[in-house]
Amino acid sequence: MQALTFKRGVHPPDGKALSAEQPIKVILPKVDSELYYPMSQHIGAPCEPLVAVGDHVKVGQKIAASGAFMSSPIFASVSGEVVDIRPMLVPGGATVKAIVVKNDGKMEEIEGLNQGRDYTTMTNEEILDAIKEAGVVGLGGAGFPTHVKLNPPKDTVIDHILINAAECEPYLTCDYRLMLEEPERIVRGLQIMLKLHPNAKGVIGIEMNKPKAIEAMTKACEGIDNITVQPLVTKFPQGSEKHLIYAITKREVKSGALPASAGCIVDNVDTVVAIERAIEKGRPLMRRIVTVSGKGIKNPGNYKIRIGMTLRDLVDAIGGFNEENPPVKLIAGGPMMGPTLYTLDVASVKTTSGLLCFTKEEAYIPEERNCIRCGKCVDHCPMGLMPFMLNHLALKGDGEGFVKHHGLDCIECGSCSYECPAKRQLAQSIRATKKIEAGKKAAAAAAARAKAEAEAKAKAEAEAAKN
Amino acid sequence: MGNFVVSGTPHVRSKENIQSIMRDVVIALLPATVMGIVYFGIPALTLIVVSIVSCIFFEWLYQKLMKKPITVSDLSAVVTGLLLAMNLPASAPIWLPIVGAAFSIIIAKQLFGGLGQNFINPALAGRAFLLASYPTEMTSWTAPVGFSGADAVSVATPLATLKTGVMPDATLTDVLLGTNIGGCIGETCAVALIIGGIYLLYKHVISWRIPVVYIATVFILMALIGRDGLRAPVYELFAGGLMLGAFFMATDYASSPVTAKGQIIFAIGCGLLTSLIRIFGGYPEGVSYSILIMNLCVPLIERFTEPKIFGALPKTKEAKKA
Numbered sequence: 001m002q003a004l005t006f007k008r009g010v011h012p013p014d015g016k017a018l019s020a021e022q023p024i025k026v027i028l029p030k031v032d033s034e035l036y037y038p039m040s041q042h043i044g045a046p047c048e049p050l051v052a053v054g055d056h057v058k059v060g061q062k063i064a065a066s067g068a069f070m071s072s073p074i075f076a077s078v079s080g081e082v083v084d085i086r087p088m089l090v091p092g093g094a095t096v097k098a099i100v101v102k103n104d105g106k107m108e109e110i111e112g113l114n115q116g117r118d119y120t121t122m123t124n125e126e127i128l129d130a131i132k133e134a135g136v137v138g139l140g141g142a143g144f145p146t147h148v149k150l151n152p153p154k155d156t157v158i159d160h161i162l163i164n165a166a167e168c169e170p171y172l173t174c175d176y177r178l179m180l181e182e183p184e185r186i187v188r189g190l191q192i193m194l195k196l197h198p199n200a201k202g203v204i205g206i207e208m209n210k211p212k213a214i215e216a217m218t219k220a221c222e223g224i225d226n227i228t229v230q231p232l233v234t235k236f237p238q239g240s241e242k243h244l245i246y247a248i249t250k251r252e253v254k255s256g257a258l259p260a261s262a263g264c265i266v267d268n269v270d271t272v273v274a275i276e277r278a279i280e281k282g283r284p285l286m287r288r289i290v291t292v293s294g295k296g297i298k299n300p301g302n303y304k305i306r307i308g309m310t311l312r313d314l315v316d317a318i319g320g321f322n323e324e325n326p327p328v329k330l331i332a333g334g335p336m337m338g339p340t341l342y343t344l345d346v347a348s349v350k351t352t353s354g355l356l357c358f359t360k361e362e363a364y365i366p367e368e369r370n371c372i373r374c375g376k377c378v379d380h381c382p383m384g385l386m387p388f389m390l391n392h393l394a395l396k397g398d399g400e401g402f403v404k405h406h407g408l409d410c411i412e413c414g415s416c417s418y419e420c421p422a423k424r425q426l427a428q429s430i431r432a433t434k435k436i437e438a439g440k441k442a443a444a445a446a447a448a449r450a451k452a453e454a455e456a457k458a459k460a461e462a463e464a465a466k467n
Numbered sequence: 468m469g470n471f472v473v474s475g476t477p478h479v480r481s482k483e484n485i486q487s488i489m490r491d492v493v494i495a496l497l498p499a500t501v502m503g504i505v506y507f508g509i510p511a512l513t514l515i516v517v518s519i520v521s522c523i524f525f526e527w528l529y530q531k532l533m534k535k536p537i538t539v540s541d542l543s544a545v546v547t548g549l550l551l552a553m554n555l556p557a558s559a560p561i562w563l564p565i566v567g568a569a570f571s572i573i574i575a576k577q578l579f580g581g582l583g584q585n586f587i588n589p590a591l592a593g594r595a596f597l598l599a600s601y602p603t604e605m606t607s608w609t610a611p612v613g614f615s616g617a618d619a620v621s622v623a624t625p626l627a628t629l630k631t632g633v634m635p636d637a638t639l640t641d642v643l644l645g646t647n648i649g650g651c652i653g654e655t656c657a658v659a660l661i662i663g664g665i666y667l668l669y670k671h672v673i674s675w676r677i678p679v680v681y682i683a684t685v686f687i688l689m690a691l692i693g694r695d696g697l698r699a700p701v702y703e704l705f706a707g708g709l710m711l712g713a714f715f716m717a718t719d720y721a722s723s724p725v726t727a728k729g730q731i732i733f734a735i736g737c738g739l740l741t742s743l744i745r746i747f748g749g750y751p752e753g754v755s756y757s758i759l760i761m762n763l764c765v766p767l768i769e770r771f772t773e774p775k776i777f778g779a780l781p782k783t784k785e786a787k788k789a
Binding site: 170242252253255257327329330335341362372374382383384405419422423 | 470471472473474475476477478479480481483484485487488538541543580581582583584674720721725726773774775776777778779780
């Protein structure tokens with residue numbers, strides 16, 4: 001089958017060889033270690049704790065939830081005592097209220113766990129509810145609640161369910177390993193999703209640099225006619241939702257719209273496995289696979305961890321840093337889009353896909369020079385923006401011009417900065433201005449809503465007074 | 468332990484930098500430079516060296532005096548110096564490139580903010596300044612005598628001969644190779660310039676749009692309009708500065724559009740002006756001025772050629788919103 005792709009984009013060195021051949025290893029938290037469960041590990045309303053300090057919790061116990069539809073509950077991944085509820089650093093750099101559980105090492109499971117069901121006998125509502133109640137969110141990085149994604153507005157027609165197995169970020173290999181080791185579970189998870197949208201076809205998109213994964217998945221899909229494996233050109237950001245949709249369906253998700261508007265639902269490989277676990281195994285989201293890589297770690301590899309472990313505990317459990325060449329930079333996720341960490345004392349969350357330990361050489365930051373207007377950022381921007389101009393407007397503080405030139409459509413993939421021969425921090429300046437302008441836009445929308453409400457109220461009152 | 472580096476994404480960068488790009492441009496200019504020296508001998512070599520050294524010196528001097536970081540190591544001044552020298556006649560006096568370099572680097576480049584900020588091509592600005600100030604020195608062409616030691620006799624360039632309404636003696640092979648014709652040091656050997664241009668395309672330093680569209684426009688106009696009784700479109704491409712201009716001057720990053728559509732419009736404009744100046748203008752050659760004039764149009768061109776973004780909303784919807 002011919003490999004598909006999107007327009008523009010970049011080809012960074014992939015760095016995957018460090019960990020690609022390392023089978024997934026299970027890492028259990030040490031006895032007496034503390035696990036942290038931040039209340040916000042997803043897009044949407046933060047959860048509220050359902051337990052108090054001093055409570056004993058068991059594996060699989062729901063310890064935090066929210067009444068909001070756009071939210072996702074959080075589960076204890078070990079058994080032990082709740083020792084504290086306090087702010088904790090999460091990989092994005094924010095400090096979030098977190099439940100602290102001291103692991104008693106017994107791994108006692110809560111009653112009712114492991115009640116797997118046959119999805120074919122379940123109604124769509126039951127499946128969606130089970131996914132919601134298992135705390136499944138997009139594990140690719142964004143953390144969008146999966147039950148919301150799978151339940152688009154009534155009038156949208158979903159004709160494609162795409163499994164994002166591009167794994168276009170350099171260094172990361174967790175999805176790759178999952179495809180090699182548990183391809184059947186990915187296919188079953190996709191079948192569950194297809195049960196919800198019976199008219200859709202399932203497509204698993206994999207980059208051409210993972211021939212073994214393409215082979216394994218193709219084999220697992222044999223005999224299933226509504227699922228196909230689609231090879232994709234190895235190019236960053238192939239795994240960007242909008243660009244994956246374009247590559248496979250040639251549809252453009254309009255500015256500001258969600259994938260469902262293009263008839264697509266896109267989910268990451270590990271998310272699909274989480275769906276399969278939730279339905280067939282009756283286990284909520286408590287574990288995830290993390291690639292730990294970079295030259296600064298002794299044993300690069302792919303590890304199945306209990307969500308809530310600190311990254312320090314993870315690094316200790318796998319043999320620590322490379323002492324001869326210790327890391328100077330820590331990245332949560334891939335090197336193109338992952339935020340840096342200033343400490344290892346960070347809770348792993350549902351969306352932690354990688355920890356990169358970069359040595360001095362790997363972390364080298366070149367000096368920023370004048371823009372020479374070579375246009376390479378324009379030639380490579382997958383969104384068709386003019387990053388050099390947005391950078392100029394951002395540095396000038398011209399938010400209005402920034403919005404006018406579509407700055408808010410930037411997906412922050414970093415392709416512009418990667419290519420820039422003047423080594424300008426294009427993505428960084430654009431991201432900062434995006435935050436400011438998006439905030440202004442939201443505030444303006446809220447103000448307009450408030451004003452409309454106040455006017456309506458005043459009008460109603462005036463009417464009432466008249467009568 | 469809390470002293471890890473924190474920085475914005477992405478954390479990996481391509482190997483290419485300004486210096487490597489400028490180095491590629493110098494490499495691409497080498498064949499034409501060597502041929503210039505072969506044809507015009509020691510005087511050409513001297514002018515090239517003086518021009519490059521002057522450009523580096525003035526850049527260093529300006530940055531030193533203005534207490535700015537010294538950036539001569541990025542090789543952009545070397546490129547300007549080399550291009551300036553290639554635009555001089557071999558008979559030019561030694562002070563000419565020094566004056567030209569001062570104008571190129573200080574007035575055209577540094578006063579507007581240095582690298583990437585110049586709105587016109589610095590080497591061409593220097594050349595235009597010299598041509599306006601010292602027309603005799605800038606238009607005294609000599610025959611290529613190489614290192615033979617023979618006295619350099621004055622000749623007319625093929626385009627100047629064409630201007631008088633006579634077909635020059637030089638054959639098409641002559642104008643392709645640069646043998647037996649007069650002209651600027653770097654412009655006479657079209658083949659060497661094309662080889663250099665192909666190298667730049669291969670290294671992705673320039674895109675095909677500007678050189679190909681520029682050359683094609685000149686070819687088409689020269690074939691359609693042409694000079695009275697002297698319609699020789701192929702000959703026109705290689706006689707004169709078109710190859711040097713199309714591959715090395717019009718493609719200057721700072722003074723050409725970054726958008727794909729803009730580059731095509733820019734190149735058509737260059738080709739149109741070059742042809743018009745050659746056919747109807749007072750000068751025999753129009754490459755330099757046409758590029759300079761189009762340089763001035765770049766901000767306007769860019770404004771109207773911004774690329775359509777991925778997932779762009781239909782126009783009508785936008786209009787409704789506004």
